[in-house]
Amino acid sequence: MACQSVVAVMDEQALLGLNPNADARYRQRAMAYFEQLKESQDAWEVCAEALAKGIYNDDHVKFFCFQVLEHQIKFRHAGLSAVQQQLIRETLMKWLQCQLMNTQPEKPFIRNKAAQVFALTFIMEYLTLWPKFFFDILSLVGLNPHGVDIYLRTLMAIDAEVVDRDILHSPEETRRNTLIKDTMREQCIPNLVESWFQILQTYQQSHPELTCQCLEVVGAYVSWIDLNLIANDRFVNLLLSQMSVEELREEACDCLYEIINKGMDPVDKTKLVESLCQVLQSVGFFNVEQEEDVDFLAKFSRLVNGMGQSLVLSWTKLAKTGNVKATAETLQAMEAKVPLLLQLLVHEDDDISANIIGFCYEYLHVLKQLPQLTDQQKTNIEAIMLAVMKKLTYDDEYNFENEGEDEAMFVEYRKQLKMLLDRLAQVSPELLLEAVRRVFTNTMQNWQTAPFMEVEVAIRLLYMLGEALPASHGAHFSGDTAKASALQDMMRTLVSCGVSSYQHTSVALEFFETVVRYDKFFIVEPQHIPSVLMAFLDQRGLRHNSPKVRSRVAYLFSRFIKTLHKHMNAFIEDILTRIQDLLELAPPENGFPALLTSDDQLFMFETAGVLIVNGESPVERKQAMMRGLLTPLMDAFRLLLAKLPQETEEERQAALADCLSHAVGFASRTSKAFSNKQTVKQCGCTEVYRDCLQTFLPALSCPVQRGVLRSSVRSFLHRMIICLEEEVLPFVPAASEHMLKDCEAKDLQEFIPLISQITGRGYVFVLDSCSKLSVSPFLQQIFMPLVLAIFEVLARPAEDNDQAAALEKQMLRRSYFSFIQTVTGSGMNEVMANQGAENIERVVFTIIQGAVDFPDPIAQKTCFIILSKLVELWGGKDGMVGFPDFIYKHIVPACFLAPLKPTFDLSDAQTTKTTSLFLHIIQFDCCIFYRHCRSGPEFIQFLQQEYLPSLQVSPEISQELCQVLQQPDVKVLKNYIKV
Missing domain, CATH: 1.20.58 (Methane Monooxygenase Hydroxylase; Chain G, domain 1)
Structure with a gap:
């Protein structure tokens, strides 16, 4: 029952607006009342009284009062009188006393807000006004469960404000927080640790939620307090006993993890880890197979990972110091954890496995640094390899057609396993190669009867070797004969054993990915090209029943052909015939779903182009094949373009315009096949691309869907400028007129x-x-x-x-x-x-305007470059008539006026990037003006007698500037203008 007394005077009507279901008018009044209480010198005291006396039972009102108090402490504490500061302390302690007497605790959101207010008060007053903060709270709370709850929440709130490294603090706050921690270490930490021990001991049976809270506090504070206060027999034995209590074991695991992570001397850290391991092992925690609670095992795996990584860190430090005995002992301790590591790594739950990968990765890094591996270490490496291979395997529930969150998590987990595989390759490439070869060969021998996940992972391992093997084996089929031979054997098996026919999406994709990863294999053994080409072209690849496979294969096929185009001459016409239907433009009215999307078709057109251009056919044949490829596109384009203006429905218009755009894009994509060695002209294809231009350009004058059509035709023109060079010019004036x-x-x-x-x-x-x-x-x-x-x-x-x-x-x-x-x-x-003079003048004036009037440094810089060039072209004796006078009247003033503009701010962030270059341009301009005017003396005379005086520049400065301008060394001018 809440403590009650005289009712404080609060705006009851405004308080009604605190209810979440209140209407907008009441909520607005409540917000206004909140602002009033925050800003008032003493009106907030009514909230303090309401909390101290427990006047209100409404949770929202209590929360509101704490919010008002929080604002006073956080933003106005220094301005409060000593009496008001005392009032806040008394309010908090009276409210806490009420909690001890209540039969039911406050709602968690109120307790959290109260803990925040306690923590803020502590931060403001602990070093000066309230040094006995913790002693006062502990003496009041004792072992009362409601009070202990507030005490623990307050400790966590203090950790968030003072210790949490994820929160950015100002230098002043950092200094204050350091002083608070130093003072706490001196004055109260031993007492706090004792209180934690008493709470853990007292409540582990009756109030497991309080025990878990306390374990969280210990874990948070252990990083900066004296470890000996926690890492002692009494405390650790208590923690280990709680590892056996179902409600506490996960928090106890986390607490031990934080203790293990504490920075300390490497020898002491090894001893601490070993003592913990011995106890954990003695009570059966290492028997992972017998544990059914996967949530606990995930926490335990994280703890083991922390212990392993701590040992690796200790080993690294000791190895650097040259302490041979301690280094050897730490390595021995590390390797003693490998059996446990392997149990956790192969666990069927991927979260448990993922939590140990860090230790596994770092252990392999240690082995990599050793001069020689023992037989046991080689055994460990092989065991880790087998574990990784097993865990790479998909499970039956993986949804390949509709991948969701679980599938995305497995993909991420696979990436972690790949890191392990890469590290294994660094430690012992021979062992990895042999292990993969063994798994791959066994699986391929029985692929017809093996589950899809085994077949997929066998091919996947072969694929992953491509990145995992050291860089010196990048060519894969040259260099080290043993490795090249092993890879070659596996590739030969892959393409000849028939596994490409396996009816599962994942296997099909992995097959084609691997074929393209090792496309250089076919240069060594080209006899396998025909069978692989058929796999690409039939129902195993481009005509697979899965759209996902078809789409990916379209891209992979283009890569395969690009790499091996020199070996395709015998197959070109057959391939083009087989893919002809995949090169058709799919009009919107076609009710049949296309095998490939328009994006996939881009790769097919590029592939067709590569085959035609790089083949050994005579020019006439290349020309005929390219025309055969592009004519259907042009024919379809003409028909669709004629239909487009007649359509009245906007949706239908958009569909036709997209189709027209695709046609242009496909034609453009074929041109990517040409190169400096094989130009359009050399291949006899100039005329067909000119025909394409002739066909596509009328789209520019289409009255509907102009944006889509103009964009696609413009892109095609860009390509043709590169491919056709001057041949494209006759088409551009008409195109420009339309655009x-x-x-x-x-x-x-x-x-x-x-x-x-x-x-x-x-x-x-x-x-x-x-x-x-x-x-x-x-x-x-x-x-x-x-x-x-x-x-x-x-x-x-x-x-x-x-x-x-x-x-x-x-x-x-x-x-x-x-x-x-x-x-x-x-x-x-x-x-x-x-x-013409009038047009030239108009254009040059826009350049001067751009240099001077627009506050856009990028444009200004461009304009000064243009002016420099014009002076260079037209400012000399043989230049344009009248231009030197134009320089005097307009361009020279621009150089002086631009930096004098209010918008030209050298300190402004926008101009900082261009200022140095901008100044350089001005200096460069001045030099050019002097050199390119009809006579240097005339220019100097103009500056001294006419222009600079018009700017009210003193004769002394004018003379000084003109002397600098006449110096042959441009650096003199640069330095002068900087000053």
Whole structure:
């Protein structure tokens, strides 16, 4: 029954809003009342009184009062008077006293909040106002269960605030926490440890939940207190006895784990681990097979893992010190745990097995460092190998068609096992190779009758050897004869024993993955290529009944063909015939489900391209095969494109547009087969790709689904610029005209790279002795239409707060400047020079504006690069008429005005990345201006007598700057501008 007294004055109406079911009006009033109590100098005291006197029975009101008190302690403690601070202490102790008298404990969420408030008060006052905090609580609580519960919760809350390394603390908080721990060690830790012992001893039968709480506290505090207070016969024997109590054993395990993890001297750590192991073994804990409680075994496995890793750490430290005797003893102790390790590693429960992998991995690392392995150590290695092989096996319940959380967890567990396998390979590659060979050979001999999981894991092990074997065996079928021979034997068995016909998804996938992992095997033994090709092409692979297998095989087949294309000449036409139906465009109205998705078909088209291009057929035959591959796509494209504008349903339109986009994508993917050695022209395929362009370009003028169609055709143009080079140019003006109609900022931003690519390729043509005039006329034709389209989009009004539109315009502006930079830097200055004086001036003014007015460092940097190039091209004696005057009037001022803009902040995070380069450009510009104006003295005179005085620069500084400009060493100017 709660302690009751005079009712404190609280806003009863506001308190109604604390109920979760209260309506919004009451909840709003409760929140306002909470803020009022938090901020008031003394109104919060009503909450303190309510808690101290137990006035309210409503749980939500009690929680509310603790929240108000928590705020005062956390944020306003220093501003409270001594009387108010005393009031908080008295409130907490009175509330605690009430708990001792109550027959029923408070709800857990109230006890947790109370513990937080106790902990905050402790942190604020322990070092100054309340040094007897723990003694006061312990003397009040004694062994009262309700009081002990609050005491233990408070200790855990203190650990969270003071010790928990996952919580970030300020340097001041860190210093305070260190001082608190030091003071606790001096003043009260022995008393706390004694209280824990009494609680553990008193309540292990009557209140197991309190005992578990206390074990958690011991585990939390042991990391920073004197270990001898815990790691002694009295305490450890008590903990070990609780390992046999069903309700306590898991927490006792965790507590022992924390004790084991305590940092200490390596010799002492070995002794501690060994003494614990001896007791645990003597009472039967090492008999893992007899234990049915998997939850406990998971905790026990973690404990054994901690003991093993502690021994490894001790061994590592001792080995470095040269203490031979202690090092040997620690290694002996470590190896004595291997039988237990193996029992846990092979346990059918994967959680139990996963918890021991850390120790297993580190034990193998120790063996790797030993100069020579003993027979027992070799036996241990083989036992671990067999355990790993067994645990890699799927179970019957694994759902291959609909993988969920359990399946995902097993995949992660398999990755851990693979780490062990890799480590085994480092320790003894010979033993691993032999063990895998033995398992693989035995399984393949009986694959027809073996369960799928055994067959899958046998092939999986062969696959994993590819990464596990040391790098020197990367070629797998060369180098070390014994290893190459073993791998070659296993691969020969794999592809000839018929296991590719095994009717299970996992086996089929593993077969093809392994064939492609070891594709170099077929270079050594090409006689196996035909049988493997058939496996890829029939119901075992591309026509398997599982969509998952078909999809993966489409990708793996493309990899297989790419690697072995030189060995495919005899099979090219047969393969193309067999996969012909997989290369068909699946129109939306087709009611039959396609064997492959459009993404999978991309790999098939690329594979077909590789076969055609890299075959040894004459050019005429290659040309015919490529036309045979692409003509059905073009025919289907024309039919679908004609249908698209007639469709009225948007969903149907989208489906047709996707299909058209796929057709373009497939054609584009075939072009990936070409290379510098096998170009489109050399293979006689120029005409068919030009036909593709002719077929696809009309899609640009389609009035519906423009975004999808433009994007796909634009991507195809990008590919053709690379493959067809100047042959593509006749198609671009018409394409550009369509793409510049009714365009948005995003359309232009995606179109500009295409034009820049053509411009860039024009420069490549020059280097290759091709006529740059083939690109230049086109650029002159497209230049102003593109620029005007950009100006028109940038000039469109937008809402002030439309961030997306502003960002799109910024990105378009950057793309525009990048385009101008490409043109000026491509050696085709006549493109701009032939645009007419008015247009040139308009463009150059936008560059100056970009350099000075827009607070975008990336764009500004580009603009100054452009201006530098223009001065270099047109500023000399043979340059453009009138341009030197333009330099004086507009470009020189830009160099001085840009850094004077309020938006140009060298300390700003956005400009920091570009500031040094930006300054370099300004310095570079100044040098170029001086060198490229008709006469240096004229430029200096202009600066001294006209421009710098207009900026109110003093004659002294003007003279100083001009003297620096005339220095031949650019570093002098750089240093001057920095200063």
